[in-house]
Amino acid sequence: MAVEPVVVWFRRDLRVSDHVALHRACSLGVPILPVFVFDPAILQSKDMGVRRLAFLLSCLESLDANLQSLGSRLIIRNGHPEKVLRDLAKEVGAKRIFWNRDVEPYSRQRDEKVMEMAKAEGISAESFDDLLIHPPGSIEKGAGGPYTVFTPFSRAWLAKPPHDPLPRPKSIPATLPVKTLPIPSTEDLGLGKCEIPLPPGGEKAAQELLRAFAAKNLRRYDSIRNFPHDNATSRLSPHLRFGTISPRTVLATARRVRAEDPDSKKQVDVFVSELIWRDFYKQILWEFPHVATGCFRREYDRVEWENDPAKFQAWCEGRTGFPIVDAAMCQLNQTGWMHNRLRMIVASFLTKDLLVSWQWGERYFMQKLLDGDLAANNGGWQWAAGTGTDAQPYFRIFNPVSQAEKFDAEGKFIAQYVPEAESLSSPAPIVDHATQRVRALAMYKKAKG
């Protein structure tokens, strides 16, 4: 049996349970070297946000503690992954590097470089499907090719049996002592201090959230999920973003609740469809990487957005004079999370009331969200702007006043974040919705030609 250690490269899968690459490495019975690499290209990217980085650091602390409890530990390095992994493999005499695949264009390029390095160095590099419930490319139309519409994708997805989560390893064969850097702070990494309180990161926190959600709100999810004040959704998104819990584990829990409590079936099915949206947008990014830099429907790249910086700033700061929009933006600015209904409302408002490009909003969200994820964020923004795959048509425009009446009828959510909305001290609306609606329609129509 080979005794050379295997390097397991952790990226956005910061857990030990149901981790495909780690599980495969453990099955070899050789020493394992778990490593996380701080990549300067990611740290310096325009989408980087200090909050998400701070959350990631807390997840790394927890991953290290979990690895230590299994007899191993996390090695931290800085630098370009292909160089860091080459040096580390040489240092410990590793001949294999394992990791779980990602769908983002940058990650794919980076992994390609690692593959090339490995080939040149005589190392075997193996990547695994782990990020999704059904991997990209595994759900295709009958005649072949990817789905671009959610409903048929979801039907095909549901027809395919999911894999059960893999068991948590009982122990992880340790490797020789190797130097590691301490887990840095956000300041050490050049991003300054995180200015908001964060929810706890790590695998245990994710499992606790899932347990609490399964015990209560999952069973009435469809009835209450659209009302921001009820705080009824799982709040698992930052954890699914960093892989402190696997989507297969979340699905298995939902299926168990559904089986145990037949009255909950309809409610649970709606929750499962949110997990399908997650898979859907990731397979869209995988199959159509151009969405990362432009509209899925390329004709909409011609839209002549007004892009007024003052209006954009008012939107960012929650000063539009539309209470539901302002309260939603305050929730984002103060907590790093925003309810899904509100994400749809503010995205529609930015693009169709303020006539500002969805890409400006997409970037702002990436800078502020703890769950900021290229595929889901891009999919959500293109859906709201009407430029995406399964987008709502551009002529369907949310009215921010009636949305508030429907989903925050008693104004409880607004009162929480914009208490002055009740009084005369709140700002006057910065645009007239009816006028802007007509202008937005003309703007889109012109682009369509």
Ligand SMILES: Cc1cc2nc3c(=O)[nH]c(=O)nc-3n(C[C@H](O)[C@H](O)[C@H](O)COP(=O)(O)OP(=O)(O)OC[C@H]3O[C@@H](n4cnc5c(N)ncnc54)[C@H](O)[C@@H]3O)c2cc1C
């Ligand atoms: C403009 C816009 C931007 C968005 N940006 C992001 C983002 O950057 N990161 C992100 O994870 N989600 C994003 N979403 C999707 C959705 O709003 C969040 O996933 C959800 O609000 C997270 O809260 P939760 O975990 O309580 O969700 P729950 O309702 O409990 O759903 C469970 C999980 O399903 C997934 N999910 C739910 N809804 C969607 C969806 N519409 N698309 C893809 N996955 C979904 C998430 O992983 C979520 O954690 C965006 C939506 C819109 C409209």
